[in-house]
Amino acid sequence: MSPHPKLADTFQILETHGDHPIECPVRDVLARIGDKWSVLLIAALAGEPRRFGALDRAIPDISKRMLTQTLRGLERDGLVERNVFPTKPPSVEYRLSPLGQRLLDPLCVLIEWADEHHASIAMARERFDKPPRP
Amino acid sequence: MSPHPKLADTFQILETHGDHPIECPVRDVLARIGDKWSVLLIAALAGEPRRFGALDRAIPDISKRMLTQTLRGLERDGLVERNVFPTKPPSVEYRLSPLGQRLLDPLCVLIEWADEHHASIAMARERFDKPPRP
DNA sequence: CGGTATCCCGAGGGATACTG
DNA sequence: CAGTATCCCTCGGGATACCG
Numbered sequence: 001m002s003p004h005p006k007l008a009d010t011f012q013i014l015e016t017h018g019d020h021p022i023e024c025p026v027r028d029v030l031a032r033i034g035d036k037w038s039v040l041l042i043a044a045l046a047g048e049p050r051r052f053g054a055l056d057r058a059i060p061d062i063s064k065r066m067l068t069q070t071l072r073g074l075e076r077d078g079l080v081e082r083n084v085f086p087t088k089p090p091s092v093e094y095r096l097s098p099l100g101q102r103l104l105d106p107l108c109v110l111i112e113w114a115d116e117h118h119a120s121i122a123m124a125r126e127r128f129d130k131p132p133r134p
Numbered sequence: 135m136s137p138h139p140k141l142a143d144t145f146q147i148l149e150t151h152g153d154h155p156i157e158c159p160v161r162d163v164l165a166r167i168g169d170k171w172s173v174l175l176i177a178a179l180a181g182e183p184r185r186f187g188a189l190d191r192a193i194p195d196i197s198k199r200m201l202t203q204t205l206r207g208l209e210r211d212g213l214v215e216r217n218v219f220p221t222k223p224p225s226v227e228y229r230l231s232p233l234g235q236r237l238l239d240p241l242c243v244l245i246e247w248a249d250e251h252h253a254s255i256a257m258a259r260e261r262f263d264k265p266p267r268p
Numbered sequence: 269c270g271g272t273a274t275c276c277c278g279a280g281g282g283a284t285a286c287t288g
Numbered sequence: 289c290a291g292t293a294t295c296c297c298t299c300g301g302g303a304t305a306c307c308g
Contacts, residue, residue: 025252026245027174033244034168036281040161052290063282068291078258089289090288099254106247110167110240111160118159120233124212170301186270197302202271223269224308272307279300287292 032077037062037070039107042096045080046104049095079103166211171196171204173241176230179214180238183229213237 033039037059044050044058056067071094074080079100083093096104167173171193178184178192190201205228208214213234217227230238 025256026248029248029252029255030168030173030244031170034164036165036168039164056290064291065283065293066281069281076259076262077255078262079255084290087289090291092290099251099258102251103247106240106244109243110164113237113240114160114163117233117236118163121163121211121213122159124233125210128210128212190270198271199273199303200301203301218270221269224271226270270308273305275302275304277300277302280298282295282297284295285293288290 032073033103033107035070035073037066038074039111041067041070041074042079042100042103042107043111045094045096045100049093052092052094055094074100166207167237167241169204169207171200172208173245175201175204175208176213176234176237176241177245179228179230179234183227186226186228189228208234 033042040059040062041055044055050058052067052071055071056062056064059067062070071080071082075082078097081095081097083095085091085093167176174193174196175189178189184192186201186205189205190196190198193201196204205214205216209216212231215229215231217229219225219227
């Protein structure tokens, strides 16, 4: 009996199927949200659309380079929509697409798990890093 | 009104708090599961404990080096337990800790999202990559 | 069987300066 | 304001060989 039958099944999806080892669509979706900034940006856009500068200020430790690049990636994947208003100076608004919004719940579950258990993890690390026995 | 108040709140957790920009515990938990192999290994251990060699065979495209390294990382974080049986030749069993098992549900939700929507994402990418207008 | 030890490469990503 | 363009460097991770 599996302690978690659903994910044990789901693992079949993650395993390399057939002979092509890299052709797993779930893996590259995970790769996207696994990069350094994507989840942070999605979270920053969860509440409302925001402009480039507003995102830059909301996440102070991102560079403009990575901000642009990550937003482009999310836009390419259809998770974020980009709207340009031809004002002077130009203003560009980013908002979650419907697809992006459907990602919020899974992310929320994950982030809550992380928030609840990061203390346990920190303790586990300390234990592990202790000099075993002098 | 926020379309997703809970995560909009949760985003406060992700924002750099105080003056120390990197000191966000949730971020490094995400960094762990964001690496190339951790989720795959957790999924592989969801059903039952497995030995080193079994994991190697279950995930054919991982190297022994990364298998060891990722397992160590998961063990360090207290997500995986490692048991050595002093047989000859030695056998080592890896199993999810209780903490690791509590991560299964969040992961499952995420993986199911990815499985359901990867087709939409693939289509969005094709559209985005089309030469805009000749 | 279950790992270490090395070597090495490319991509991810930071810093800075420039532009429409 | 909202980006590009460069330069540069770390480091995740693959390949290979060896070990108790």
